[in-house]
Amino acid sequence: MKLRKVMALTLAGAMAAATLTACGGGADETTAAAAGADKETTAAAEDKETTAAAADSGSADAEVVLQVAFENSITEPVGEGWTKAQEIIKEKSGGKMAIEVYPDSQLGDKSSLIDSMLLGENVCTLADGAFYADYGVPDFGIVFGPFLFDNWDQCWTLIESDWYKEQCGKLEEKGLKIIASNWIYGERHTLTNVPVNTVEDLKGLKIRVPSNEIQSKGFDVLGATSTGMALGDVYQALQTKTIDGAENPLATLYGRKLHEVAKYLILDGHVKNFTTWVVSADWFNSLTEEQQTWLLETASEAGEYNNEVQQAAEADYLQKMKDEGVTVVEPSEEVLAGFKEKAQPFYEMDFGWTDGLYDTVRAAMGANE
Known part of the structure; x- marks a missing residue:
């Protein structure tokens, strides 16, 4: 073969x-x-x-x-x-x-x-x-x-x-x-070099995301400026402040040592991956x-x-x-509600989806029960 x-x-x-x-x-x-x-x-x-x-x-x-x-x-x-x-x-x-x-x-x-x-x-x-x-x-x-x-x-x-x-x-x-x-x-969280306590704190921050349309627009809608970038380049980009943050599951954030150059983590769980x-x-x-x-x-x-x-x-x-100096924010339900509200316009964007897809999927996952 x-x-x-x-x-x-x-x-x-x-x-x-x-x-x-x-x-x-x-x-x-x-x-x-x-x-x-x-x-x-x-x-x-x-x-x-x-x-x-x-x-x-x-x-x-x-x-x-x-x-x-x-x-x-x-x-x-x-x-x-x-x-x-x-x-x-x-x-x-x-x-x-x-x-x-x-x-x-x-x-x-x-x-x-x-x-x-x-x-x-x-x-x-x-x-x-x-x-x-x-x-x-x-x-x-x-x-x-x-x-x-x-x-x-x-x-x-x-x-x-x-x-x-x-x-x-x-x-x-x-x-x-x-x-x-x-x-x-893993749940995808956001690591930054400046404190982020609410969704409003993301405004204007350059956040690295994978180079695909869905994840890029998913962060833009939160007020950040998404930046598509290879993961191997993120450490240096954070170190030189070319970007302000990155998102990923904890295993990736820690495994790539990104917490050495970005000391603020908000457990927003924006994607259950x-x-x-x-x-x-x-x-x-x-x-x-x-x-x-x-x-x-x-x-x-x-x-x-x-x-x-x-x-x-x-x-x-x-x-x-935490042991290595990262400030971790565990947002309240009220703060997470602010993130979710800010994210809603994403589901009105044109991705070539079937009409009413968001409501169809939410029903299929039992969210309306």
Whole structure:
């Protein structure tokens, strides 16, 4: 297979270059940050050994192998989740199916992996609604809108809804099959170099966001000036005050050492970032019904494991940030209401969405009950 041939040529070099990276979201969220890399040398060496074990999953004797590739480190919650998945699918299938795990962009970036899926390759990666909007399912983008969800339960209600299943069906028609949607990636918060206590404090601040329309406009509507930028450039941009802040889950903010150059964190949770795992629809349909069931059950059960790890990791990251001098604001319900009110015009913008989409999705997630 094409990817396996490429992997054989590049794996040694990629693993030698692997460094400890942390969570992010969107297509460019998990590029390695140069800043702080010297502090992660030991962790990177440990990652190298763990990665080798993850790739060597006993797949040689399996009838079906899925290569799960992502830009995160193997030691992050998503990496731990897929390591767990290797055990689960081996048990379910009696060794007939296997999962090989390739973190740290070893098999390429998200776009190249998706391109391989569209050619029918046996690869899997993580993506989100904003990304799927760019692949021809515009309504999917709304799940990355600011303050759409009031709590995580609404996320889980939504992914079981008819609306969500319809979007998955449309994506499958485009050649991509979602095999799990129950993985928590983290709540996205805002780290700045000046205090932010209310939404009004964001006015005029240059906040780094991933380079996509939904997230850019999602911050502009709050009064900030969104700045699309590669994650690896954010540390220096904060240090030189080219930007005033950045947003991401705690794992990314801490893992990229951004708190060293921006000392104010508001836990606004503007996006509840659940992520999905996607494979080639053609490849999935080539499996037997039994094999499909093994894979779907494995991905879901591994997601539950990821969520447990994620919850514990976020508490740890937050405490570390406090210990290292970050001023943390936990906004009141009144303050959060101000953020949500400011965000509402976002859902009236033209993203090519179906008429009445916001109300449809809010109903599907049970927000009106």
